[in-house]
Amino acid sequence: MARRSDTLETTRLAVEMLRRIPRGRKITAAELQRELEGAGLMRDVRSIQRQLDMLSQHFEIERDERSKPYGYRWLERARGLAVPHLTAQESLLLRLAEEHLRHLLPPRLMQSMDGFFAQARRNLGDGASARLERQWPRKVRLVATSQPLLPPRIRAGVLEEVSEALFANRWLELDYQNASGKRRPVRVMPLGLAQQGPRLYLVCRYDGFDNERSLALHRIRRAQASTLTFEPPPEFDLQRYDDDGRFGFGEGERVLLRFRIERGAGQHLLETPLSRDQQVQERGDWLQVRATVVDSAMLEWWLRGFGEAVQDVRRLPASEAAP
Structure with a gap:
């Protein structure tokens, strides 16, 4: 019985690790250890390293050995942990989401979902039972309520660092250039991310201030998530921020x-x-x-x-x- 329990625990650890290995950026064993602790899986860094080395041999996971600590990430076109039995309806929803988001989100963010979108396309292309589902995307369309605009270019690495800092409640170091062209380094507390049309905005507080601001991601020239964490202010609510017309x-x-x-x-x-x-x-x-x-x-x-x-x-x- 103990052997079976150990096997299940090892399997769960492997699955949780595979779920947390990112695309587009690298994660170290120490970073992965902290995330696993949040899921109730307590392991030392050396154990995590051994598991990562084993997983990189059997899955499409890249191990960057150019410097220590080593970084791990899914290859760009890897299938990752794709769900093997998406229903036709689930595949259809993913296809519609792909079409809707194509001109709204930055290309790098869309690429991070390629594995799921590709699986949905394969599912809808297989078998006679999917014939009606394949026809459906041609029967529906989202139409613009204003002049359509292409999304602005977001510099490589910015979205990844902003997302990491926002998720982990970490301070964020930015090189920011405002709409008038003034550029300066700032340290911010990331509180929320919002999409307005084709643009993405970071809601944050500058270090030393207690009011919120919205920064356009395409105006961030460089971003670096700090190792220092913070407690989100309990009085801030992203929904209320939006209701107050701050994005308007x-x-x-x-x-x-x-x-x-x-x-x-x-x-x-x-x-x-x-x-x-x-x-x-x-x-x-x-x-x-x-x-x-x-x-x-x-x-x-x-x-x-x-x-x-x-x-x-x-x-x-x-x-x-x-x-």
């Missing part, structure tokens, strides 16, 4: 917005309201709209996009608005 270039101020809009331009507001408390009065060829929203630059751009079809725009602080 606002400061979270809620206003009572009033405007009138030509019926043809504003008909969609009857179907997709600006807010839950939106009220619309129909007045001939015009609609009179009232709604409580977060004031932001994005809101201003949206209103200006209607040109002369929107008139009499008024904003009143929500706290001062009459019920």
Whole structure:
């Protein structure tokens, strides 16, 4: 019985290690040991090294011996731990996700999912039973709500270091160049990652400050995850940060917005309201709209996009608005 228990524990260790070996960047035995401890698997570094050496002989895992400690990673085109029995529906969902994300995410991030996407393509290409599923992607399409843009180029290694620091609650050293071209080194506490259209943004706090900022990943020229960890501030919530309009270039101020809009331009507001408390009065060829929203630059751009079809725009602080 003890032998069987040891075998199961060894198998579990191997599976957990294979799951944690990354693509695109390398991981050392010491780093892997810390991650395994978080999963309840306590092993010394030497044991981890022996397992890694064994796994690299039987799987498509590269061992970088140019310097110590050695680094390990899956080869770019390795199948890794692909699930062998994806259903047709699961494969279809992955195919749709691949098509949707193709022009939204950086190529290196898409490449990290290649093994899963390739398996989905193989599944949908095998057998007569998958015929209908193969037809489905040609029957659905995601259409843009604004002018489509290609994703900006993110420098090699930046996304990997940012993701590692964000996941492990580590301080992050950045070489950052802002929109006006000013470049300087900064030390930040990474708190969240958000995608807005084709761009990725890191929500963080600068060292020594207690307010959050959003940094565009494509403006980071270099990133290095520190070995020093931090405790995430309990008062920060990424959902609330978004709800406050911070990704829309606002400061979270809620206003009572009033405007009138030509019926043809504003008909969609009857179907997709600006807010839950939106009220619309129909007045001939015009609609009179009232709604409580977060004031932001994005809101201003949206209103200006209607040109002369929107008139009499008024904003009143929500706290001062009459019920």
